[in-house]
Amino acid sequence: MSKTAMPPTPPGQASRPATSTPPAPTAVVGFRARRRSPAMMALGVALIVGGAMGGFLLYQETGERTPVLAVAKEVPVGDVIEASDLMEVSLSLDPAVKVFEADQRGEVEGKRAAVALVPGSVLAKEQVTDRELVKDGEQLVGIGLKASQLPATRLSPGDEVQIVFTPSEGEQAAGKNDANSPDAGPESVAARIVRVGAEQQTTGDRVVDVAVPAAQGARLAAQASTGDVALVVGSEGGS
Structure with missing residues (x-):
């Protein structure tokens, strides 16, 4: 049986026993597949859809002005x-x-x-009209009216109306007692609506501005100040 000869040890050095180098350990890395929750997947889809809808709505607001x-x-x-x-x-x-x-x-x-x-x-x-609301030779008169003094029909600028002079309580009593007094009918003034004021919340009253011939403006204003007037709307196209 043969033996392998070891090289001689140099003088002055201690001999070292023969050793063998063990192999380096190998690291084993393992990967585990992550399981996605159905709820998380649904949430992700919802967020994507929501973001798309938000972008669309933003475009609608800014793009269709x-x-x-x-x-x-x-x-x-x-x-x-x-x-x-x-x-x-x-x-x-x-x-x-x-x-x-x-x-x-x-x-x-x-x-x-x-x-x-x-x-x-x-x-x-x-809010725009091609009609001349106050023409030359006319005057603008404001008339305060109660709900019972004007029709429920909506009034608009340009409407042709009649402002009727209604008798006061004393005049009504005298008329009833005087059987011989001729009934010529109440006096009235043809007018045209210029502006209809807002209805007062507490009383229901409103102010209506009307254009009338200049010769009748002062008299109508004096009669309107007593409250003994009523507004009558004629047929369309005329009073």
Whole structure:
């Protein structure tokens, strides 16, 4: 049996026993598949859909705005609307709202305000008229009316009406006792509606501005101050 000869040990050095180097341990790395919860998956889908819908709605709000006309300066009722009285704003409009779009300036300028126009408000079509509300030779008279002194039908600027002089209580009593007094009917004045004021919440009263011939303005104003008047609406197109 043969033996392997070991190299001689140099003088002055201790001999070292023969050793063998053990192999290095190998690290074993394992991966476990993560299980996704159905609830978390559903939440993720919902967040994706919600984000998409939010972006769509934001686009709808910012992308579908319409340039419209608004009031830049105060315009009294009956005054002519000028270019400087208007400005343009962009809004998301409800189709039910009837307003003037920005490219319809030509349909507004030169016409008259049917109501008092307030700065900052969007200009609605019913606020503009081509009728002269107070013409040359006319006077504007304001009449305070109770609910029982005017019809329930909506009044609009330009409507032709009659202002009837109603007798006071004393005159009514004298008329009933005088059988020979001719009944010529109550006196009245033809008028045209210029403005209808807001109804008072506590009393139901409202002020109606009417245009009348200048010769009858003072008398109508004096009669209206007594409260002995009533407003009558005639057939369309006439009184």
